[in-house]
Amino acid sequence: MGYKPTIGLEVHVQLNTASKLFSTAATSFGAAPNANVSPVCLGLPGALPVLNREALDKAVLAGIALEGQIHHRSKFDRKNYFYPDLPKGYQISQFFEPYCTKGRIIIGKGETQKEIGITRIHMEEDAGKLIHSEDANIPESYVDLNRAGTPLIEIVSEPEIKSADEAVDYLTRLKSILSYIEVSDCNMEEGSLRVDCNVSIAPEGVDTLGTRVEIKNVNSFKAVKASIEYEMERQADLLDSGGSVKQETRLWNATLNCTMSMRSKEEAHDYRYFPDPDLTPILLTDDEIEKIRQKLPELSEQKKKRFIEQYELPEYDAGVLTVERDVADYFEETVRLGAPAKKASNWIMVEMMAITGERNNTLKDLFSPEILAELIGEIENGAISGKIGKSVFEILINEGGKPKEIIAARGMAQISDEGQIAKIVDEVLGDNASAVEDFKAGKDRALKALQGEIMKRTKGKVNPQLANKILLEKLK
């Protein structure tokens, strides 16, 4: 039987503030265990939370960028549960009055473009990390509270996503928008962007939704796609064999490529939300919201349109260059330094992004836009050929340095002196009399052999157009 899936995503995003949401403890990643904690994170008696204004401003900016409605009034609530990852016994979150509702993200392109609604965005504090020994006989767990209290926003989508690919599209755009406005590092490996997927399926043509399964521990875009596809298939198999889907939370296992049921307690969670009396309500005026809106930079979709118009780039290039803001900025800087736009685009998209993808780093880690502009300039002005350009590029990547200096120091400059080229051509023709005869007898392949010989004698440095012109003249 055919089934149609319904998918909703809950995304937790760490805001990149210097200090925590409600305390002065620092938020840096990778610090020694419990180095970044405060009496508030530890839940010490009498320690009171005070809201970080920067976290609020960043959350609001994210809400605006996602086209949400920013509420003039919101407040914090306590979500009560006992677990050592939050020593207070509750997580401070926004349940009754979140600061933002009704956003949207546009996915797809051209005719398949569609809107995925965002139900709500709220602020909350992150929990600490627990380490359990693999050995179940060790009766202890280890608690690191560095992450406890780090500011998060949770972005809840409407269940309007209809395939694993749409889910990845939604997340790609969400990540792009949040990186553009610089409110988060959006690093899935470091856990600054975390995704829970809600998946249900229903027979084609049926209007009611199927039973929903929540998938946690989805740590990469690849895992998002694989886990949703796996879960759709698992649920379809269950229904096809006459069974039913159980409402539950499952964990994605990236090693075995499957979802596994979590050991869940018999009773459902009862968080007993109530307003946190330690924190005052947040009131935002239209002016304040407007002031934050002014900080909104040009986002990827607008930038893409501008790149097509201003730089006359193909839509494909403009799309690739604008997914991430640092790539777009790198491109614009290279062009500003004099490189022709399409040339800069080719070098960045083809050569450089292949390497940053492999090394998982950024364009600037390879070399600066000044270096790229200089390299392109040397090819454009004829100092080196495109082919030698690739060799200079390899040296820049592996050894560093500056294009002009590399070209000079290693004698890579192109031979463009007509007299010098004519001399080399004469030598080649004299040494390859048979090839010359073959050519005159109409064998075109002989020309290629002669061209190859000229390249070989000049170690690829001769200006190919010029050499060809001279060669043909002499062969007449």
Add this chain to the structure above:
Amino acid sequence: MVNKDEVKKIAGLARLRLEGDELEKLTKDFNGILDFVAQINEVDTSQARPFDHVLDSVNIFREDKPHSVITEEDIRKIAPKTEAGYIVVPRVIETGE
């Protein structure tokens, strides 16, 4: 009014173990308190704004400036047990959040 099952559930959520006639006694006490507080239902609150804070203050913020007020040594002193900087607690496995 609450019944014994509800009190048992609340005790469970609060990690309290009730022994002997404590469940009976607590249920009675709970209902006594609820009866007393129920008097407030006589007040017409249809025009009142939801009460969410005892003070009138709003928008209490701090600047995003990190500074440390507690040391590793402090944590070692107040935690029941620590090891290599971690706070050590009885083994807890609950994969849910």
